[in-house]
Amino acid sequence: MSSSEIRVGAPQPENKAERINTVAMLALCLAATVVTLDLSLINTALPTISEAIGVSASTAIWLVTAYQISVIALLLPFAALGEIVGHKRMFVGGLMLFTASSLVAGLCSDLTWLLAARCLQGVGGAAIGSVVTALIKRCYPASQLGKGMGMYALVVGLSFTAGPTVAAGIMAISNWHCLFLVNVPVGLYCLYLTRQHVPTSDRSKGRFDVFGAALCAAMFVLLILSLTGFARVGIGWRAVMELLGALLCFALLMSHQRNHAAPMLAVDLFKRRNFALSSLTSICAFVTQGTAFVALPFMFHTFLNATPFMTGMLITPWPAVVACMAIVSGTLSDRFNPGTLCTSGLVILAVGMLSLCFLPAHVEFFDIAWRMVICGIGFGMYQAPNLKMMISSAPAHRTGSASAIVALSRLLGQSFGAVCVSLAYHLSPDRGPYVAIAIGVAAALVGAFCSAIRLTQRTPSVPADISSLAR
Template sequence: MISANRATTVNKTDGLPLPKRYWAILATALGVGMSVIDGTIANVALPTIARDLGTEPSVTIWVVNAYQLAITISLLSFSSLGDIYGYRRIYLSGIAVFSVTSLICALSDSFWTLTAARIMQGFGAAAITSVNTALLRIIYPKKFLGRGMGINALVVAVSIAAGPTIASAILSLGSWHWLFAINVPFGIAALVIGISHLPGNPVKVYGRRFDKVSCLMNALTFGLLIFSLEGIAHKQSVVLVIGGIVALGIIGYFFVRRQLRQRFPLLPVDLMRIPIFSLSIGTSISSFTAQMLAMISLPFFLQNTLGRSDVATGLLLTPWPLATMIMAPTAGRLVEKIHPGILGGIGMGIFATGLFLLATLPVHPTDMDIIWRLFVCGAGFGLFQTPNNSTIISSAPTNRSGGASGMLGTARLLGQTLGATLVAMIFNLMPSNSTHACLYLATGFAVIAAIVSCLRISQPRPLKGTECQESSATDLQKRKSSG
């Protein structure tokens, strides 16, 4: 009776009133922006960090990989904790952890200290990312939810692409340590604003407990997946790699089997039975793999092959986020009239074209040769990202927003981690022509993403608001009952 009364009271509230909503949006944008930017901001400085700390380029990439791996293995667990204990609490805890560990990164004087701090920073970022979209469903009124998703997609897309540009500006004034120190004041601001203005969960599922076994199995599954990929990339012992793959198969099998029996699965396999949801997740993984292949390999090419400074490298990469900033809001409006499968296919087609053009640069390219090709990449990715993210969230029932948010973040981070791992693998296998190989492979992943996106055209467009919730819930129940 108590839970019913609470739910009824909350359901009468449709989003936050103004201007409180603006402050809540700012709190989420600051947190998500910092966590996403830190996934790419160190890319430009990797050659400098390698020289400063005396490590090889293929080893230094772990500064990026450690961060991405920590997020990937823990994001779904934090998403589940958000459903149980409140999105606001998990989000603010993530901001606090992220800020403290950013300071530790800034004070690091060795590769291992920096890597360990990056792992902890990744856990903080996972807590932030896991519940961000779920918070948006509370912050915005239902009729404006699409705008919220568009703003969030814009923040994520621009943050990913803007990392090199921001890094360039910071490196022009100080050492690479400031790449992490800059997070501290922004983290404090996000924490203060969030404590004052972020809402709590509108509905709490009573009697639900955190599944610790699934949490462990989730971490082992994704951890073994990355371990196996890294083992292949760095030419580790064949026995060790095969052992990791076998362990991955066994643990992964029992993990998925356990999730199929859960009422509230940590890994939302039930949502994957919605065709447009699963296709959108697959498209997201492929697109971010392609983006990471380019964003990590290009700085090495620009600095080591073309002789550009780290500051010039960041400036040359600036057209990518600028193009994304232009196209992402436009895509948010277009998706109201055009099927997201069509928009995504066109966007990824443009993205693949830009990547191929980068791979076929002249031997001695001018700055303009590089700039306009990067602009094409950013425009294509911006046209794709907003409709794709909106489709993932809107195709899931409202009461499964936590799971959908977790899967959206997991798809992005899995793609980024896979892309970073593939860069390390290619750098080891083809040290003389590695960047071009990375760009050709990125083109292939973008083409795959375009094809998968076009497959969604046969699926009905996600509905909006309450109608979406009821339709998705009914469809999900039918799929469950049909086995």
């Protein structure tokens, strides 16, 4: 996107309403919920889906990876395009594509069609996620903007962690096809609310940087494909070439946008020490979470003979505790150093993950539940304080790009987590879930180390509106 942007069309004043646009916020949060849920919803049903369509477990994981690749590749380009065509138009287009592709995914039982539908779901999800924050800003008066952002952060965080529980409920009364079909009525309802209540935003006259967007998308696609290749077949020439291609795209993108005041890939923000460390901490934490939420269903199904419904119930304590900790950790981050809370939370998360590798021979529900509670406490203690540190490290005029990097860090971590599970099955087909959990423990400890480095520098003061974002 060009650094010199001129607003065109009918003037659109900033939102000065004294009341929150509750109906519009409902539409935006519902859309964010279904998009985020789709990142984790089918994890619980992967063993069932793999058996139903006759593919291996490592192949079925592509249903997760394909969706994540599409979202990651297009998130930043769509954020730039949304400024030009309008945030509401981008949001509506993404929601229509997401709903239609969900219908296709729910009606087919062939791997090829499922993968194609999942890719289109990812494209629609990227369009929605790239502009939803900007639209939320139009729904809240300036004095309560932090509250709106905090609500969105809570919805996104809980939606991902609640995926296994929601999937278990759906699978208890229906089959895996309904995991996709449930998005259709929700999507249609969101479209109705959006057209009627979500406000429009200004548009930019600047040209869309097609070449830069192509480089950005190609870089992330090749990166994820290379990592997946390393996980599936080890160090092969194809995976090496894909990694080299990703590095080449990165170098070309840096050269192409070196004179941009606001580059599509916000490298200017990563020059800030706390922002870079917070982003790396976030990636590591979501690698751990992504690894767990893909590996645990296979562990419970293979070693405990758990049904999909029981698998969801076994994982439920994690999101339930995260929901409680979201409020507690947000309040604590205003009283204590957020870096200390993040570091402590990730250490607790590592302990909880490690305990899952030492389940007794005869497992009761309580044996798994208390371990999942520990994981939920650790992840919940990390999440809000890290978000606070990440957003507060960015200058005011770059908070939009910072929000995109927040989402990108989360999605990259979740994608790397799925890749780690494939790697674990490649290394040990018989003990794959346990190897994956061990990788998750290592990622949590690396994240704790990155978080601890931030403690060597005093945390800058945080404005009130940013502080409320962590809640």
